[in-house]
Amino acid sequence: MARNLEGVPFPHLLDAGRAEQVAQRVKAAIDHINAAGKFGGLEFYFLEELSALDRQVLAEKRLISPQHAELAPGRAAAIRRDEGVSIMVNEEDHIRLQCLFPGLAIGGAWRLASEIDDWLEQRLPYAYCPRRGYLTACPTNVGTGLRVSVMMHLPALVMSGEARKLFSAITKVGLVVRGLYGEGTEAAGNIFQISNQVSLGVSEEEIIEKIRGVATQIVEQERSARQGLLRQARAKIEDRICRAYGVLSQARIISSEEAIRLWSDVKMGIDLGVLNGADSRPVNEVLVISGPGYIQRLAGRRLDATERDIRRALLIRERMRVYKSP
C-alpha cells in the first residue's frame, strides 16, 4: 500500500534534512501505535544504522525492496517481529506498507493493512484527493495505492507448457505476472507473482476479488496439470523429484540458483506425496537460507562465493533430513 504525506515532495525530490523529517514523523506515528499496544509491536530501524549485510538480509526476506537496501538519507523501515508486516519509509513513496500472509488470505492481509493505515492516518495527514484518491510518486499507483499480489508455485503448468498461455490470458484481464526469481516464464523455482495493474477507478474489494478469482482458477489448473503429469509420466516425475531430493540432501557445494531450481521439484514432491515425513515448511526455508546475505550474516562475516556454496549445502542438508523418499 502506497501513501504519501500532504505538502511534502515525494522522496526522490527530498534533500537529506527533509527526508529525515519524514522518517521522524513516521517514527512518531509508529511509536504511537506501539504505545497503544497494537499489531504486536513494530520495530523501527533507520537503515543507515544497519550494516550492509543486515540490509541485504531484509531485502532477501522481501521485507524491504533491493533499491531500499541501498543507502540514502532518511530511509527507514518498521518491521513486525514475525516479519508479517513491514513499512518502508522514503522508498518511492513516503510510506509503503506491506502485509504478508500465507495461503490465499488476501482479505485478511487487506484488513490488517487497512487497519494499520487507519492508525497511521491519525498522526500523518495523507496526500489524498477525492477525485484521484491517494496520490503517489508514480501515476501507475495512484487511486487506492494498492498492489495485491499472490505468489504461486506452478511447476506442472510450466512443465506442460500451459503457463505461457495462461499468463497471456492473465495480462488481458489487467493483471501482471512476474517471476519471483528472475523474469519470464522460465522463472527459477517456478514461483510467480500475480498482481493487479490498475489502482485507479476500482475499489480495494474489486481488486481483491479479481485476484482471488484468478488465483483460484490457477490453483485448479495447476492441480489438474500435476495429476495429468502423474497419469501420463509417473516414473519420469518421480525420478525428477527424487533426483532433486538426492542432490539437496547430499550436495556439498550448491549455488543459490541450483538450490532454488531443485527446491521447486522437492516442494512439488512433498505436495504430491511422493516425498513424505514432514510438511513443506522445512523445504520452504531453503528459499530464505539460500540467499547470499542470510548465509553471511549467520556466519557473522563476509564469505566468498565458494564458501557460501559450501555453507548453503550444509544448511540445506539439515533441512532435508526430515523427508523420506519412497
Next chain:
Amino acid sequence: MLCQRCGQRTATVHLTKFINGQKSEMHLCEQCARETGELDFVIEPAFSLNQLLAGLLSQEPAPPTSEPGGEVRASERGLSRCPLCGLTYREFARTGRLGCSRCYSHFEDRLDPLLQRIHGHRRHVGKGPRRISNAAEVYAQIERLKAEMDQAIRVEAFERAAELRDKIKELESKLE
C-alpha cells in the same frame, strides 16, 4: 492443417507477415512457433509497469514548439513548474515520477488522459482518509448539481442554472 516445420503436429499458429510489401504466410504448431521465436512478440509476461508508463509517455503528442502569431505558453512546452516542488512535466516524462501531490492538479490537463490510458479510469473509487470521508460525498453532490445545471442551461432555465452554479461554487470551496 499440419505444421509446415515439423510436419507432425497440427498447426495452430497462423502468421501473416508483410515485409517491404512482400507477403508471406506461415502455419506452425505451438512448439515450433516457440522454438523459432515467432511467438515471442505476442506474449511478454515480464512486461513491467515502468515500461508501460514509459511507452505511454512516449506516445504523447509532442508539445507545440511554436504557435503562429504568439508566444507558446510554458505549460505547453512542458516547462511550467509545479508551485510546490518545482518539477516540470518534461522531467516527469523522463523519469515517470511526479514530484509531489500538487503535481497532480498542476499538470492535470496532461495527466488526466495519461491516467485514463494507464488505468482505464480517471476517478478514484474506494477507501479515503477518515478526515475527508465526507469529501467524497461532497464531490458526488457537485457532480449531480453540474449535471442538473447543464440540463437547466439546455432548457434555457438560466435563473435555475445560476442558482445551481452558486451552490456548486460553495461546495467546491469546501473541498479546497
